[in-house]
Amino acid sequence: MGEPLxxxxxxxxxxxxxxxxxxxxxxxxxxxxxxxxNARTEATLERVRELGIADRCEIDPARxxxxxxxxxxxxxxxAYAALxxxxxxxxxxxCILTDVGSTKQSVxxxxxxxxxEGVHFVPAxxxxxxxxxxxxxxxxxxxxxxxxxxxxxxxxxxxxxEKVAEFWRRCGSMVSSxxxxxxxxxxxxxxxxxxxxxxxxxxTADDLEGESRQQVxxxxxxxxRDFTRIAASDPVMWRDVFLNNREALLEMLARFTEDxxxxxxxxxxxxxxxxxxxxxxxRKIRRSLIELKQA
Amino acid sequence: MGEPLxxxxxxxxxxxxxxxxxxxxxxxxxxxxxxxxNARTEATLERVRELGIADRCEIDPARxxxxxxxxxxxxxxxAYAALxxxxxxxxxxxCILTDVGSTKQSVxxxxxxxxxEGVHFVPAxxxxxxxxxxxxxxxxxxxxxxxxxxxxxxxxxxxxxEKVAEFWRRCGSMVSSxxxxxxxxxxxxxxxxxxxxxxxxxxTADDLEGESRQQVxxxxxxxxRDFTRIAASDPVMWRDVFLNNREALLEMLARFTEDxxxxxxxxxxxxxxxxxxxxxxxRKIRRSLIELKQA
Numbered sequence: 001m002g003e004p005l006x007x008x009x010x011x012x013x014x015x016x017x018x019x020x021x022x023x024x025x026x027x028x029x030x031x032x033x034x035x036x037x038n039a040r041t042e043a044t045l046e047r048v049r050e051l052g053i054a055d056r057c058e059i060d061p062a063r064x065x066x067x068x069x070x071x072x073x074x075x076x077x078x079a080y081a082a083l084x085x086x087x088x089x090x091x092x093x094x095c096i097l098t099d100v101g102s103t104k105q106s107v108x109x110x111x112x113x114x115x116x117e118g119v120h121f122v123p124a125x126x127x128x129x130x131x132x133x134x135x136x137x138x139x140x141x142x143x144x145x146x147x148x149x150x151x152x153x154x155x156x157x158x159x160x161x162e163k164v165a166e167f168w169r170r171c172g173s174m175v176s177s178x179x180x181x182x183x184x185x186x187x188x189x190x191x192x193x194x195x196x197x198x199x200x201x202x203x204t205a206d207d208l209e210g211e212s213r214q215q216v217x218x219x220x221x222x223x224x225r226d227f228t229r230i231a232a233s234d235p236v237m238w239r240d241v242f243l244n245n246r247e248a249l250l251e252m253l254a255r256f257t258e259d260x261x262x263x264x265x266x267x268x269x270x271x272x273x274x275x276x277x278x279x280x281x282x283r284k285i286r287r288s289l290i291e292l293k294q295a
Numbered sequence: 296m297g298e299p300l301x302x303x304x305x306x307x308x309x310x311x312x313x314x315x316x317x318x319x320x321x322x323x324x325x326x327x328x329x330x331x332x333n334a335r336t337e338a339t340l341e342r343v344r345e346l347g348i349a350d351r352c353e354i355d356p357a358r359x360x361x362x363x364x365x366x367x368x369x370x371x372x373x374a375y376a377a378l379x380x381x382x383x384x385x386x387x388x389x390c391i392l393t394d395v396g397s398t399k400q401s402v403x404x405x406x407x408x409x410x411x412e413g414v415h416f417v418p419a420x421x422x423x424x425x426x427x428x429x430x431x432x433x434x435x436x437x438x439x440x441x442x443x444x445x446x447x448x449x450x451x452x453x454x455x456x457e458k459v460a461e462f463w464r465r466c467g468s469m470v471s472s473x474x475x476x477x478x479x480x481x482x483x484x485x486x487x488x489x490x491x492x493x494x495x496x497x498x499t500a501d502d503l504e505g506e507s508r509q510q511v512x513x514x515x516x517x518x519x520r521d522f523t524r525i526a527a528s529d530p531v532m533w534r535d536v537f538l539n540n541r542e543a544l545l546e547m548l549a550r551f552t553e554d555x556x557x558x559x560x561x562x563x564x565x566x567x568x569x570x571x572x573x574x575x576x577x578r579k580i581r582r583s584l585i586e587l588k589q590a
Contacts, residue, residue: 182510190500190514190519193496200577201484201551202581203554203573212480215477217587223486228580253555255499260552263494270538279530279534280530281501282501282526285497285501285512292513
């Protein structure tokens with residue numbers, strides 16, 4: 001890979017994504033000469049030390065970003081405003097400030113106004129994840145072949161954007177740029193709504209009366225099992241995603257609910273053709289995904 | 296395994312389940328000395344011959360069941376009434392008539408009245424499946440460690456019920472009996488509703504306007520990908536399941552919709568505690584599943 005892209009990379013938040021980035025940096029080289037870890041709790045940093053996946057640990061975000069030429073926010077998006085406030089005065093001129101959050105308009109809203117003159121703000125979203133969280137959950141191949149979406153505000157320094165793009169390519173990702181509002185709409189349907197639905201149906205099942213609930217657990221067929229896997233994802237991260245992509249998520253949920261009600265009506269009135277047609281629509285999407293090798 | 300349970304087993308319908316049963320019979324022994332295959336189309340039977348997974352193929356269901364001591368309906372549940380009508384006069388006395396359908400009240404309603412005196416009717420549901428269908432999709436380990444639920448009507452011959460139970464145990468399944476209405480409620484939440492939701496959200500995505508739809512395909516994150524996998528399941532089978540478990544499915548969908556609307560309200564009004572609480576409820580179900588080794 002030659003020269004590392006950054007001399008000092010500060011990762012603020014060390015869950016699935018942060019710890020995966022750290023592992024890529026450690027295992028592949030070419031990303032950062034030094035990785036500084038910051039997390040909300042000492043317990044997490046202690047685990048990072050045990051895992052040996054960072055060069056230095058700092059519980060104070062202001063100290064963590066000192067002298068860094070790249071700072072990456074990897075905490076739940078709801079924590080960004082406070083983090084940005086804490087680090088802003090300590091960012092060195094020319095530094096790149098980027099993030100990995102699943103919502104982009106909220107990040108620009110919360111962090112943008114706090115970015116000091118001379119610091120380059122490049123919001124990014126690696127579209128990759130599993131249902132596991134915490135520093136133990138990360139792995140260095142998480143980003144391989146996955147998209148990373150950049151949503152730089154107008155006027156962002158082109159060299160800084162290219163550096164972040166190159167960072168993610170070296171992590172194994174494909175990189176694309178898009179409008180923040182467009183990002184939030186697309187992610188609302190491919191990721192945020194599926195998670196909301198999965199959490200909800202698991203809650204609906206959990207609410208069932210005694211015997212039925214037991215049997216739900218006992219006889220969980222393939223459909224429900226897959227939903228519970230998604231529903232095992234990190235609660236704070238997802239709570240923050242829902243709250244920070246409100247408009248797009250509510251719109252997609254409204255569309256989905258209309259469609260589910262139309263299905264309910266077809267079931268009630270025995271409209272076999274309608275049901276079959278909608279099922280075939282769903283299959284079409286699956287086929288397209290397989291053709292695009294995203295399945 | 297010793298003596299086979301049945302001398303002649305007729306499988307009416309040769310999709311994922313029927314062809315898997317045939318493979319178990321072929322590979323493990325102890326189930327049936329002879330397997331007769333019936334399917335709706337000659338093309339399917341031709342494929343069954345090529346695969347060599349049945350001893351004999353019969354396109355006429357009446358001929359397929361002749362002399363059989365066990366007849367198993369493995370077609371979509373919407374086809375049961377016509378199939379039962381066609382075979383009823385040809386079932387030999389003492390024969391066991393069973394099925395593998397995902398809805399049990401409808402099977403008892405459609406098939407029960409047509410069962411001749413002296414034939415033992417034992418409705419069953421192996422709770423196993425994949426998103427693939429057709430005679431090529433089956434495999435002999437499909438039922439290993441999965442539940443098979445029996446819903447015999449009151450007064451069913453106990454020896455016949457035990458024989459069907461033993462059949463499924465020899466297929467690798469755990470067997471349990473339950474009330475048909477109870478079965479339909481439990482399956483509505485663990486299987487039928489998840490499928491309805493998966494088909495629906497894939498349709499919702501497919502309806503999106505041009506550019507968004509393309510990007511949905513391009514950036515499908517883990518949540519949506521899992522839904523499309525479920526949504527790849529057989530359209531006719533699922534159409535029939537929805538239409539034949541109407542009451543329970545609509546009730547569970549109504550409960551789910553209420554819960555989704557409560558989540559929507561919490562997102563709209565920023566009720567972080569409510570959202571986190573519901574997410575944690577979903578995770579609890581996942582943990583219970585893992586403890587019960589159903590995950």
